[in-house]
Amino acid sequence: MEKQPFSPQMLFNLKLETLEQRITEYYEESQDGATTIQLLLALRVRYQLGAEEFDLVLKDLVHHLFTRTKVSRSMKRFFYYFVDYFEVLEWEKLTLKLFPVRNFIEKAKSIVKSQITKFLPTETAVP
Numbered sequence: 001m002e003k004q005p006f007s008p009q010m011l012f013n014l015k016l017e018t019l020e021q022r023i024t025e026y027y028e029e030s031q032d033g034a035t036t037i038q039l040l041l042a043l044r045v046r047y048q049l050g051a052e053e054f055d056l057v058l059k060d061l062v063h064h065l066f067t068r069t070k071v072s073r074s075m076k077r078f079f080y081y082f083v084d085y086f087e088v089l090e091w092e093k094l095t096l097k098l099f100p101v102r103n104f105i106e107k108a109k110s111i112v113k114s115q116i117t118k119f120l121p122t123e124t125a126v127p
Helices: 008-013 016-030 033-048 059-068 073-085 088-098 100-119
Strands: none
Touching: 008 033, 016 033, 016 059, 033 059, 033 073, 059 073, 059 088, 073 088, 088 100
16 A cells, blocks of 8 residues: 555645645646545545635646546546536536446436337326
């Protein structure tokens, strides 16, 4: 298991500006999107614990990671925690990018269901 670049004490005690700068520098140096997403998720936890200033922290970096980098397991695993960062249309496009097979299956199911309902007899009331 590789060592994390930030300790829990750093993630939960440093000021917002310091964390933004250090996480951005870390990503620029390492290009490690998976670890960066995990760090950003820790900041989402900090926000959920009551640190209001951490709402949508590093939004540009989150957008960059999800829209301009190769899809990774970490992206898929933590994708739904970042729903607030995207507009509805962007979210739908990202869902298609990250989960193409799942979306294909859901669409196929809906088409099959609609075709089946066409052939089912409608219930009529018996007097």
